[in-house]
Amino acid sequence: MCWFMYHTQSLEMWVMVMELYPGFSLYRGLYEFAQYAQLEGGMRWEDLNDSENGMKEVLIIMFVDWLVVLFVAYGIDRVVSPGSGVRRRKSQNSQKKPLLSFWKPSLQSKDSTLNVQMDKADVNQEREKVDQLLHESSTSHAIVCDNLQKIYPESDGNLEKLAVQGLYLAVPRGECFGMLGPNGAGKTSFINMMIGLTKPTTGTAFVQGLDIRTHMNEIYTNMGVCPQHDLLWETLTGREHLLFYGRLKNLKGSALTQAVEESLKSLNLFHGGVANKQAGKYSGGMKRRLSVAISLIGDPRVVYMDEPSTGLDPASKNNLWNVVKNAKQDRAIILTTHSMEEAEFLCDRLGFFVDGSLQCIGNPKELKARYGxxxxxxxxxxxxxxxxxxxxxxxxxxxxxxxxxxxxxxxxxxxxxxxxxxxxxxxxxxxxxxxxxxxxxxxxTNMEDVFIKVSREARQSNALT
The missing domain is CATH 3.30.70.1150 (ACT-like. Chain A, domain 2)
Known part of the structure; x- marks a missing residue:
């Protein structure tokens, strides 16, 4: 008899230990509910004191688990931003700091094995401009990339991928900078680093004077993004999307309402009840226009647009170009596209990306004269x-x-x-x-010919090396 009681108590102790795992405690609770569901009236509050079911212990354990996991999740969130792997550090001073205060000589090392030996005058000139800006106490350049590199490690049998290598770039306010290049050149990887989705392997970038490695929270308040693939809630309307993102940008009251209405009208989402239609019922072109409207609401100082005109008809595309052209006043825009016509119409300068490196940079006329x-x-x-x-x-x-x-x-x-x-x-x-x-x-020669020529020459050069 004593052995049986000891064995029963030991079994109950091990069951309680297993219930520390949230999944098992949930299963135990559902099991007890199912047992009482066979009785008339099911489980009542007074049944929690019944030592036979153990439901009281299950609820206590689940509450303790919730508290523990909540604090652990909070701690992880303070170190790593959700889904990105980009480390956060609490800013000592929320005010914008000069670039010089973030500059570190180690980032400027010329001996890095990953640094590409650039023999093109325009690319070297951009690098020298970045070096100069990093030593200034203030600058009119909204975006400064300092030896930005991204390497994807080996995984699932795939070899190591050098997506972005040694990028030096300075984009002033009021400029739309176009990034051109073949598929897989590294354009989207660059944007993902700039918006905090992925962490740079080495190097860094400064947005409005703030380091993307340590001050993404402050950068988010002045940043707009139109991703390559639409990230929309299927059940929310176009107006509700803009209201939501407008509030995230600190817009309130009449200012929020006015910004939403202007965004809907500028991108032809206002008439015909489109604004109040669920986004899941939008066509592909309407979703792209809504994504562009989201990126511009709240008057962000820096905007990233990853192939914004994909899937648009000619009339909508022309309207979108006019919106983007008007929006670049006093803000920096980085735009990727495969449309050479779009690049010439919108971009003040163009940079050709091939195999992760910047091959040439300049305004469309300069590039056509050089390669055409x-x-x-x-x-x-x-x-x-x-x-x-x-x-x-x-x-x-x-x-x-x-x-x-x-x-x-x-x-x-x-x-x-x-x-x-x-x-x-x-x-x-x-x-x-x-x-x-x-x-x-x-x-x-047109920009398409320049695109083909630069891509071909770069790949031939890489094949020889």
Whole structure:
């Protein structure tokens, strides 16, 4: 009998120990509820004193677990921001501090093995500008990136990925800076670091003079983001989204209402009951417009837009461009896009990103002049005449290079210094007498040609190294 009582008490003790695990205590509580559900009236408050069910101990343990987990979660939240891995440190002074107070010589080390040896004058010039700004007590530049790097470690059989390497960039207020590059170049990884979603591997950046590693809480109050993929609540309306984010930016009362109405009108979300429709019923283009409106509400000083015009029809796209162009007054905007037309219309400067590094930087006219010292000659004939066309172009301009060929259509880059436009017309007219020319054209270099040329040269250079 004594052995049985001892064994029972020991079993109850182990059950109580197991109940310290929240999942097991929840299961025990549901089990007891199920047992009493078979009785008339179910479990009552007085049944908690029944030593047979153990429900009283379960509730006490769950309450203690809740307190413990609450304090642990609070402690983790003070060290690591949710889902990001970016460390937080409590600011000693909430006021904006000069860049110099955050500058550390270790960040400026020229001997870093990850630092890319940049031989391009414009990229080097940007780096020198950043070095100079870091030693100034104040600056008009809203964004300053200092040797910003991001490396994704090996995982699930994937090799180590150098997403952003040695980025130096300074963006002043009132400028829209466009980041161009092929898919996987590192543009979104850069934005994720700037908005606190991921932590830089080395280096840092300053937004309004505040370090992204230690002062993200202050940065959030002056930052707007339009992510690459829409992050919306399906059951909330467009107006409710803007009201929510407006309150996060400290807008209240009539100022909040006015900001929401202006945002809805500027992006064509006001008429036809669209503003009061649930976001889950929006089309893809309407969701993109709402995401842009969210990024601009509250008059943020810094705005990041990751491919904002994706999925928009031409009319909506043109309206969006006008909104962004008007919005860049007295604020810095970093915009990524694959539309060269959008980049030329909106951006004061462009930076080409390839394989995580900045290849060139400048305004659209400078880049076209630098990389566009050639005409693009396109001609379509029958496939049998391709070789003859190629010989014709080589005779016209010995330095011409073929960049495209498919089913009789060929595209050549011809240096401007070697030909006159009249010569091209004359050669084509002569060729028409010998064989059929279905179509032909001569065009000056555009941003798409610059994009292709920079990407190709960068990848060829990386392949050699």
């Amino acid at each position: 010292g050639s005409y693009v000659f396109t001609i379509t004939t029958s496939s049998d005449q391709e070789e003859e066309v190629e010989n014709m172009v080589q005779h016209l301009a010995p330095s011409a290079s073929k960049v495209y060929q498919l089913s009789g259509t060929q595209k050549f880059e011809i240096p401007k210094s070697e030909i006159r436009i009249a010569d091209v017309f004359q050669v084509v007219e002569t060729a028409k007498r010998k064989f059929t020319v279905f179509a032909w054209g001569l065009a000056d």
